[in-house]
Amino acid sequence: MNKILQETARNLLAQTRVDVIIGYEEGYDAFHARPVFISSIADVDRLIFNQYCTNNLAVYLPIHKKLKIGIVAKGCDVASIRELIKEHQIPDENVVVIDVVCEGATERMDAKCAGCDGKGIKAVVGVDKVGDEVERFEELSAKEKEAFWDKEFARCIRCYACRQICPICYCPDCFVNRTMPKYLNEAVDNEKNKLFSMIRMMHVFGRCTDCRACSNACPVGIPLHLLTKKIAMDALELFGYVSGQEQEHPFSTFKKDELMEKGWE
Numbered sequence: 001m002n003k004i005l006q007e008t009a010r011n012l013l014a015q016t017r018v019d020v021i022i023g024y025e026e027g028y029d030a031f032h033a034r035p036v037f038i039s040s041i042a043d044v045d046r047l048i049f050n051q052y053c054t055n056n057l058a059v060y061l062p063i064h065k066k067l068k069i070g071i072v073a074k075g076c077d078v079a080s081i082r083e084l085i086k087e088h089q090i091p092d093e094n095v096v097v098i099d100v101v102c103e104g105a106t107e108r109m110d111a112k113c114a115g116c117d118g119k120g121i122k123a124v125v126g127v128d129k130v131g132d133e134v135e136r137f138e139e140l141s142a143k144e145k146e147a148f149w150d151k152e153f154a155r156c157i158r159c160y161a162c163r164q165i166c167p168i169c170y171c172p173d174c175f176v177n178r179t180m181p182k183y184l185n186e187a188v189d190n191e192k193n194k195l196f197s198m199i200r201m202m203h204v205f206g207r208c209t210d211c212r213a214c215s216n217a218c219p220v221g222i223p224l225h226l227l228t229k230k231i232a233m234d235a236l237e238l239f240g241y242v243s244g245q246e247q248e249h250p251f252s253t254f255k256k257d258e259l260m261e262k263g264w265e
């Protein structure tokens with residue numbers, strides 16, 4: 001696959017269809033991969049794709065929106081790219097997706113990939129076991145749920161890695177940094193830790209593609225994927241909405257009788 005990938009990248013650069021290719025290169029050993037920006041044909045041989053290529057590279061698109069970008073994208077990452085185009089964070093015509101067949105489900109045995117056939121843009125995503133975990137969690141009482149998240153967020157060091165790695169957390173003026181009003185103080189405490197993640201989850205509702213990049217990036221292993229899966233399940237149940245598809249955002253549309261139809265009024 002690497003040869004085809006490198007040839008594709010070489011052609012895109014040679015034909016000046018893109019200014020840069022965002023892809024993966026080998027990390028500090030053959031079992032690790034890291035993101036790489038390639039703008040010279042002389043460097044395309046650094047590009048690789050294998051089961052260790054896990055990052056969602058769509059996170060780099062909003063900050064480079066003025067460039068024409070070729071981006072190596074797994075099937076699930078294509079959803080983030082679509083979401084960014086829908087949110088006008090990068091012009092459609094500036095993005096060339098280099099579609100790769102992913103081995104997450106077969107080689108990496110990643111929970112998020114369960115049931116996905118890995119076939120790039122045409123990937124068919126199957127049943128995800130985290131959904132069952134969320135349903136089991138919902139059977140707990142409010143007190144038990146609170147105790148669970150209290151214990152988890154007590155470990156949060158408010159490093160904001162979850163926000164930084166998220167393709168759709170691109171706000172230049174994030175609420176975290178605001179001083180008027182000031183939502184968070186500098187000291188790390190459980191209430192503020194929870195507040196940060198709850199507000200972030202509200203902001204990404206209907207936009208989060210459940211890519212799990214935030215969960216994977218959390219240095220203390222807080223299971224953020226339970227929250228991202230929950231909001232994805234709610235978006236589907238409440239609005240029939242799946243992020244990253246060709247649908248209008250539930251929060252950017254309003255149907256006059258919707259509240260009554262859903263029995264919310």
Ligand code: SF4
Binds near residue numbers: 158162219220
């Ligand atoms: S990545 Fe984890 S530790 Fe860091 S702010 Fe997010 S939840 Fe907290």
Ligand code: SF4
Binds near residue numbers: 167207213215228
């Ligand atoms: S799973 Fe996390 S990183 Fe991925 S889109 Fe949702 S909030 Fe962002």
Ligand code: SF4
Binds near residue numbers: 169171203204
């Ligand atoms: S947490 Fe909210 S305000 Fe901050 S970058 Fe994400 S979406 Fe924007």
